[in-house]
Amino acid sequence: MSLRLRLTLWYTGLLAVLLLLISVMAVSQARSNVQANIDNDLRITGDQVIRLLQIGSTSGPLAGVLLPAIGGSFETEVYVQVRNTEKRLVYRSNNLSDKIIPFPEEYYKAAEAGGRGYYSLSINRPDDLRVYYAPIDFGGEFIGAVQVGRVLSTEQMIVNQLATNLFWIIAVVLALGAGVGYWLAGVALRPIKEATATALAITRTGRLDARVPVTGQRNDEVGTLVNTFNEMLGRLQELFDKQRRFSGDISHELRSPLTTILGNVSLLKRGRALPPDEQAEMLEEIESESEHMRRLISDLLLLAQADADLVLTREPVELDTLLLDAYRQAKRRAGEREIHLLHEDQAIVMGDAERLRQVLVNLINNAIQYTPPDGHIDLSLTCLSDFAEIVVADTGQGISAEDLPHIFDRFYRADKARTRVVGGTGLGLSIVKWVVDAHWGDIEVESELGVGTTFRVRLPLSAGCGDNKPPIDEDAPDVVQA
Numbered sequence: 001m002s003l004r005l006r007l008t009l010w011y012t013g014l015l016a017v018l019l020l021l022i023s024v025m026a027v028s029q030a031r032s033n034v035q036a037n038i039d040n041d042l043r044i045t046g047d048q049v050i051r052l053l054q055i056g057s058t059s060g061p062l063a064g065v066l067l068p069a070i071g072g073s074f075e076t077e078v079y080v081q082v083r084n085t086e087k088r089l090v091y092r093s094n095n096l097s098d099k100i101i102p103f104p105e106e107y108y109k110a111a112e113a114g115g116r117g118y119y120s121l122s123i124n125r126p127d128d129l130r131v132y133y134a135p136i137d138f139g140g141e142f143i144g145a146v147q148v149g150r151v152l153s154t155e156q157m158i159v160n161q162l163a164t165n166l167f168w169i170i171a172v173v174l175a176l177g178a179g180v181g182y183w184l185a186g187v188a189l190r191p192i193k194e195a196t197a198t199a200l201a202i203t204r205t206g207r208l209d210a211r212v213p214v215t216g217q218r219n220d221e222v223g224t225l226v227n228t229f230n231e232m233l234g235r236l237q238e239l240f241d242k243q244r245r246f247s248g249d250i251s252h253e254l255r256s257p258l259t260t261i262l263g264n265v266s267l268l269k270r271g272r273a274l275p276p277d278e279q280a281e282m283l284e285e286i287e288s289e290s291e292h293m294r295r296l297i298s299d300l301l302l303l304a305q306a307d308a309d310l311v312l313t314r315e316p317v318e319l320d321t322l323l324l325d326a327y328r329q330a331k332r333r334a335g336e337r338e339i340h341l342l343h344e345d346q347a348i349v350m351g352d353a354e355r356l357r358q359v360l361v362n363l364i365n366n367a368i369q370y371t372p373p374d375g376h377i378d379l380s381l382t383c384l385s386d387f388a389e390i391v392v393a394d395t396g397q398g399i400s401a402e403d404l405p406h407i408f409d410r411f412y413r414a415d416k417a418r419t420r421v422v423g424g425t426g427l428g429l430s431i432v433k434w435v436v437d438a439h440w441g442d443i444e445v446e447s448e449l450g451v452g453t454t455f456r457v458r459l460p461l462s463a464g465c466g467d468n469k470p471p472i473d474e475d476a477p478d479v480v481q482a
Contacts, residue, residue, distance in 0.1 A: 004189055008182040015177050016170070023166040030162055034155045035130070039118055042132035045078055046116075046148040050136050053082065053146070081147040082136070083108075090144065101131060101149050111135045111145040121149075128152050191226045198233075208237035245411065250300070257289035299427040303410065303434065312352040312438055316462060319347040319356070319388055323381050326360040330377075334368055338376035345381055347388035350462040355435045362428040363392040363455050370396035370453070387441070388461055393454040399447040407445065408433040432457075 081101050082091035087108055089100065107119055116134035120127040131149040135142055195212045202210055211230045264282040268274070274282075327341045349356075367377045375395040382389045399407060410430045436443045439459055447453040 003192075004182065004185045007185045007189075008178055011181040011185075012174060012178045015181075016174055019170045019173060023163070023170060026166065027159060027163045031159050034159060035152075038130055038150060038152065038155065039132065042078070042118070042130065042148045042150060043134075045080070046132045046134050046146050049080055049082070049146050049148065050134060053136055053144075054138060077150055079147075079149040081149075082144055083147070084144045085142065101129070101147050103133070103145070103147060107133055108145060112142055114142070123151070124153065125156065128156060188222060191222050195226060195229050198229075202233070208233060208240055242409070250411075254293065254296070257293050260289045261286050296427070299431060302431060303427065312355060312435075314350050315353070316348050317351050317353045317356055319349060319390070319459070320344050320381055322353065322357050322360055323379065323390065326357065326364055327379055329361070330364045330368065333365075334377070336373040337368060337371050339364075339379065340376065341379045343380040343382055345383035345388070347381060347383045347461060348463050349388060349439065349459045351439045351459070352435075356439070356459075359432050359435050359457065360390070360392075362432050363457075366428055367392055367394035367396065367453070370394065372396065375452075383461070386461055387458045390457040390459075391454060392457075393452065395452040398449040398451055398453055399445070400449055404445060404447060408443075 077095075078093075079096050079101060080091070080093040081089060081096070081103075083103060084090050087103065092100070102121060104119065107117070110117065111133050112135065114135055114137075116132075118130065118132050121129040121131060123129045128151060129149055130152055131147055133145055133147050136144040136146055191212065198210050198212045202208060211233060212226050264286050268279065268282055323344060324341070327339065331339050364377070364379070371377060371394045377395075378391070378393045380391045382391070408429050410427055433443060436457055436459070441457060441459040443458075444456045445453065446456075
């Protein structure tokens with residue numbers, strides 16, 4: 001059963017229950033009002049009969065000579081009977097002819113005790129005769145009882161007709177409601193049907209650029225669902241595009257060193273009489289390309305673990321110690337470039353020391369790779385209220401504005417021609433971004449072509465700021481000059 005049909009049945013069922021409830025209440029109220037009016041008329045008639053009898057009974061017991069005066073003064077559909085103290089009939093209205101209104105013993109005894117009330121009898125149909133009874137008193141003494149009855153067939157027919165009319169009205173309303181509800185359910189569920197068709201088309205064709213059409217501004221739940229579905233498709237398309245580029249980039253990165261290695265191995269196998277210096281050069285090239293592949297595979301493994309929600313170690317880490325170690329290592333690799341540690345505050349964060357060390361090494365190596373020999377690189381660590389800020393600034397070639405938003409993408413290279421020459425894998429900044437995010441920090445980049453680039457990493461502190469340390473003296477004995 002389709003959702004559209006189920007919704008229609010639910011709405012129709014709820015509407016049927018409500019209409020039936022209203023109809024039952026309406027018929028019950030109508031029957032109650034009719035009976036109340038009839039009971040009131042019977043009581044008034046009965047009280048009139050009692051007054052006439054009390055006036056005509058001069059000697060106490062009911063005077064038969066005065067009883068005929070009762071008849072003819074009431075409506076023809078009203079029946080009147082009078083019984084004496086022995087429950088015998090002493091008067092019966094002419095419209096009763098040879099019929100007698102029964103007087104059950106319990107109600108007669110109630111009249112003897114001074115009570116009055118109503119009861120119903122079944123003549124031609126259930127409860128079609130309504131009877132009012134009351135005692136006749138004279139001088140404080142019970143001398144008889146009066147019965148006033150009326151046939152309710154006309155009123156019952158009217159109430160039954162009302163119930164029949166309401167039944168047919170309910171049937172028509174339910175039919176119309178079901179039809180309109182089915183149509184409205186189709187209109188409301190049309191976007192879902194279109195979303196299903198779009199998903200099926202994507203499954204069959206593999207085209208993730210398809211979207212569910214949205215007509216107008218829909219702020220309801222269905223509109224939210226469609227917009228979310230389209231947003232999910234956009235995200236999936238972006239991820240698949242990245243995956244395709246990622247696979248292509250991996251193939252390219254691995255093909256180049258493998259080609260070099262295989263070529264050199266082939267030459268070494270065929271050219272056994274090659275000079276020793278050429279053989280050494282080939283072996284050095286094989287070693288270099290192998291190292292490049294090792295770094296690439298190691299970075300890919302780390303990113304794969306990151307995608308699988310790798311859990312990092314959480315322990316106190318002294319950022320100032322890590323930065324000092326990274327600074328000393330960088331000076332050995334900087335060549336003619338100048339590296340300065342401008343400011344170093346004591347800062348402790350909760351995290352993985354090896355991963356944070358990798359952040360510093362990757363950022364500094366990136367600065368060294370893209371900074372010319374006559375440039376310089378500045379490092380600093382500043383403790384600010386509740387977070388520590390690491391700054392790596394260089395005077396390198398810079399990054400263009402169009403490349404800046406993509407530098408943390410895997411294998412993205414702003415300068416594709418030079419990156420392979422300097423030995424990069426295109427994954428360093430991706431790893432930096434993942435590690436910073438995993439430590440609940442953030443990273444910002446400012447860059448200008450031909451001027452330089454500045455990376456700012458902010459990490460939450462696990463304790464307050466410590467005392468500031470003085471800048472590192474580059475001439476100190478424990479610092480190795482480049």
